Amino acid sequence: MLLLTCPNCGVTAEESEFHQGGEAHLRRAGPGSPDDAFEGYLFTRRNPHGVHFERWRHVFGCGKWFHAARCTATLEVFGTYPAQTTEPPADIVAAIRAKRPDWEGFR
C-alpha cells in the first residue's frame, strides 16, 4: 500500500485515503477531433515500466485532485504536485532526473 503526500493539504497518508485516476496530462480531444486523436485521448495509455505521471484524488481528505510522479517498477514516488498544470513542473522533473539519469523525459 503506497504512501502519498497531498500537495494541497500537505497530509501524507495511505493509499486507501486516495483515489487513483489513471494517467495524468492527457489532452482532451473534443468534437471535431480526428479519430486517431480521439482514440488516443480515450484509450491509448503509455503504461511505462518506469517513470509515470498519474492522477490521484485526496478523496477521504481535502477532496482535491493532484498528480504524482512515480516509478511503476520500484514504486518510488519522485514527488506530487497540483493538478492545475499541463506538464510536470521543473522541480519534479529535476527530482526525477536526479534519480533516473537515463529517463527520456516528459513527452
Add this chain to the structure above:
Amino acid sequence: MSTRLATGGRLIDRSARRRFTFDGRAHEGYAGDTLASALLAGGHTLLGRSFKYHRPRGLVASGAEEPNALVGLGAGARFEPNQRATTTELFDGLQAVSQNAWPSLDWDVGVVNNAFARFLPAGFYYKMFMHPRPLWKHLFEPFIRRSAGLGRAPSERDADRYEHFYAFCDVLVVGGGIAGLQAALAAGRAGARVILLEQTAHWGGRSPVDGVRIDGGPAEAWINAAVQELDGMENVTLRPRTMGAGVYDHGYVLGYERVGDHDPAAEVPRHRLWRIRAARLITATGALERPLSFAGNDVPGVMLASAVRDYVVNWAVSPGDRTVVVTNNDDAYRTALALKSAGLEVPAILDARPRAEGELPEMARAHGIRVETGKGVAKVRGGRHVTAVGVCAQAGEGAVLEEIACDAVAMSGGWSPVVHLWSHCGGKLEWDAAQALFRPDPDRAPTGHDGHPFVATAGAASGALQADRAMADADENMKNVLQGIGRKSPSRKPPKVESAEEAPLAPVWQMPQGAGPALRAKMWLDYQNDVKVSDVRLAAQEGYESVEHTKRYTTLGMATDQGKLSNINGLATLSQALHEEIPQVGTTTFRPPYTPISMAAIAGEARGPVFQPLRRTPMHEWHEANGADWEPVGQWRRPYCYRRAGESRRDAVHREVRNTRNALGLLDASTLGKIMVSGPDAERFIDMLYTGKMSTLKPGKCRYGLMCDENGFLMDDGVCARLDERSFLCHTTSGGAERIHGWMEDWLQCEWWDWQVHVVNLTEQFAQVAVVGPNARNLLERLGGIDVSKETLPFMAWTEGTLGGFRARVFRISFSGELSFEIAVPASEGRAFWERLVEAGEGFGAMPYGTEALHVMRAEKGFIMIGDETDGTIIPQDLGLDWAISKKKEDFLGKRGMERVNMTSPDRWKLVGLETLDGSVLPDGAHAPAEGLNANGQRNTQGRVTSTYYSPTLGRGIAMALVHRGPERMGETIAFNVPGRTPVKAKIVEPVFYDPKGERQNV
C-alpha cells in the same frame, strides 16, 4: 515409543496440569506444552493422514513449518480446521480432532489411494482434465471431491471477537531470537520508536536449546535481561504471539497476534491484526531445517533433528528411546548430544560427509556415540512407526550394509534462512554455495517510497547460521539501518557469544546419491501434498523446466505449510533432473501470509451491522415502524414496499401501485442526489455536463437531463432545476450522487480550472418526499401556504415558500405519470413533514409506497432507469432519447464519443416495449435468439429484456428491451428464451404502456 521424561523441560510447569481431548479421548499435559508436545508425551505419534495417499503422518517439526500435524480445534461456533498442533498452546479443556481420515485415524479407508499410488503420479489431476467430459463429471470429479480437502469448514457463525490495530514506528523487528533482541536493543537505545514481534510465546529463539553462551553465561540469562531492558523502554513495544505475516509496499507490514487462542476463557479478542507502517523493517526470522530425501522419510518417527532437540529440551519429551541421527552437517550432532544427556540411546550418527572432525562430532565421539561417515539411510522400516533404518553408503545406490533397530530418526539436510518477509515486497536472493542456501542479497533489498531500501535482515535470516555470527550480523546491520534513518547508534560492543565452531555441510539432495526409481518413489519432498522426488523428476522429464510450472504440476509446496520444508529440496531435485545449477532454476515466489491467518482477523470488526456504514434518511425510523421491507440501494436502505398483516410482498406492491394511481401515494425520495452548481461560469459548466442545452432554463423551471461519459455512454439522469441566474440544482440517481459530484470536481479541478464554478453535494441536507396521485394537489392545498395550482405551478416548474409551516421547495415533476410534486424540506424537519403528510393525507387515501411500486409505475410509463436500461455501453440514442441531446451545442461531455461510426450505426440494439402474447411476465435479462452462430460457435442473439414487471394497472406482464433495430420492427413478434420453458413469444410495441399522451400528469 515417545514419552515424557522424568526431569527437565524448560518451558513446561509440571505443577500445572492441563486436560484436553484428542478424537474424544481424554489426555493430560502441562502448562507450557504445545498440543504437539503433549500428544507426543502421551505416546501419540500418528497425528494425521496425508492429502493424496492418506499415508500415516506424525510430527516432523516443532514450529510453524510443521506440515503434518494439522487438527480441527474447538467445537460448534468455535470449531476451526487445519490448526497446527505445534503452534497450539495447550489449555485446559482443549478439544482437538484429527483430519483427513475416515472412519478413524487408525483405520482409514482413503489409504487405498496409497496402494494405487503408481496410478496417481504428478500431474494426475492435470491430466484428468484432458479426459472425455462425461468421465470427468461422473467418475473423477465426485471421487476427487469426496477425497479432497483437509479438515471440514465450520458450519456455525464465528462466536469470537477480532480487531485491527494501527501502529507506526521507525524500526519494526520481526523475530525475537537473539538477533532480533539485539537489533531491538540497539534501535531502542538509539531512541527510535521500535516494535518487536515474536510469533511464539517465548523470547530467545533456538539459542537456549542449542546451548549457546552469551557474555559468559547461559543464553537464557542474557535473553531475560534483554527483554527486561526492552520492556522498560517507553519507545519500545514488545509483542509475543505475534507473527510478521506479510510485507507490502512502502513499509506496510501486517502482524498477526494470537491474543486469546491460548486462553479462550479470557475476555479478549481472539486474534488481532496489526497494520503497521514502519520506516524500516528488520527481519530476524531465523532459519528452518531441511529434511533429507531418503526412502521412507515420511514414516511417523522420522523428524527434523532440531525438532527432536526441541521436544527433549523444551518440553522434556523423548520422541523415541533409540534415535538414529542422519545428517550432512555438524549442527545435528547437538541433537545426539541432547538425547544422550537426557539418558536416551543414540545407536548411531550417520553422516553423509566423508569426514566429520569438527568440535561437535568430536564431542559426540567423546560421549561414546558411534559416528559413521560417508553413510546414509537406504530406507526406513516400519509402517505406522519407525522400527529400523537400513544403512548404506551415501556414494552408492542403496545396498543395505546394516540394519539398525530404532524408534525415531532425527534428520538434518542443512538449514534455509526464512527469507519470506524479505521476499514479499521484492527483495532478491543470492545462492550461497558454501552453505547450500538462498540468502537475502543486501544489494537488492525492497525499496520504499523514497527509493531507499526499507528491509534489512539480522542473524540466521541473513544466512549467518552460527549463533556468534548471527549476533555480529544483527549488530552490524542494525547500525547501518540506524544510520540510514539518521539515528546515532550507541557505541557499545555487541555481547560476546560462544558457540561451537561448525565445519561446512555437504549438500545432499538425495540419499543415497545413486538411488534408483524404486527408492525415489518413496522419498517425500512435500509431506502434506504427497509430492516425492520421483514426481518432480517426472515433471522435469515431461518438459516442466520452470520451477513455477513444476510447482503447479506436482502441487509441490502448495499445501497449507506453503512448502516451508519442501521448497529448497524440491528445486534442488528439479535442478539435478535438468542438469542445471540451483540458482539457475531459482525459487518460486514467496507470498504473504507467512503462515495462514484467520479470515476473521482480516475482517476484524467489519462484520454484521458495522460491515459498512448504513445511510438512513430522516424518515428511516418511521418506515421501520410501519412495515418497511428493506432494499439496499448503495449504502442506503429504502423501503421496497410496506407490508400489511397477511400481505405478501407482491400483494403490497400491487396495492401501492393501484392506490397511487387512484388516490394518493407518498414516497421517501430523500436518497435522490442533490448537487448545487453555482458561480459566474455555472451555465457554461452545466452545458458541458448535460447532453441538452440546460443554460436556457429560466429560474423557477426544471428540465430532465442526461449525463454521459466521454465515450458517449449514458451514466446518470435526473431533473435539473434552475435556482437563480447563477445556480442550478442537479438531481441525480440515488446511487449516483457521490459519483457525479466527483465527476464534476474532476472536470473543474483538472480540465477547466479557470472556470468560476462551485459544486456542493447537498444530498443529505434535504429530506424529499414525492406526493403522487390524483389527490396530490388536494393534500398540498390542505397543508396550505404555497399556491400549487396548475396556473401558478405548471408541470416542470418549481417554487419555494412555507408549506404547512415547513420551509419547502416544491418541484412539479413526475416519475410515475401521475400528478406529482416532489417537496424538499430541511433534513432535520423531514420526519415531522412526512408525518404531517401521512396525517393530513388520511382523508385523501394517502399511503406510502416503496421502490418496487416506483419501478413498476416508471416502467408502465416507459421511463428508463440507470442500471436497468443502461449498463455502461448504452448511448442515449439507443434509448430513444435523441430529444434530450442538443444538436446546437458545440461541445458537451460525450459528444465526440457519440459521433463514432459504431455509435451512429443503424444496427444498434434500441429500446422498445414488449407485450407477451400470453400475458406472462418475461424473466429479467432474457435473450431473444437469432439465426446463425457467432465466431465462437454460440447462437446469435437479437435482443434482451432490460426491465420486466407485472403491471397491476394493465393486468398483464410488460417489459422493456433492447432489440436489434427495434423501433423499425413495431408489431413484429420475437421469441425469448426462458430457462425450463418453451420460448415465450412477445410483440414489439412502443415502450410507453400507460397514458402515452401524458394527460394524467398535466392536470
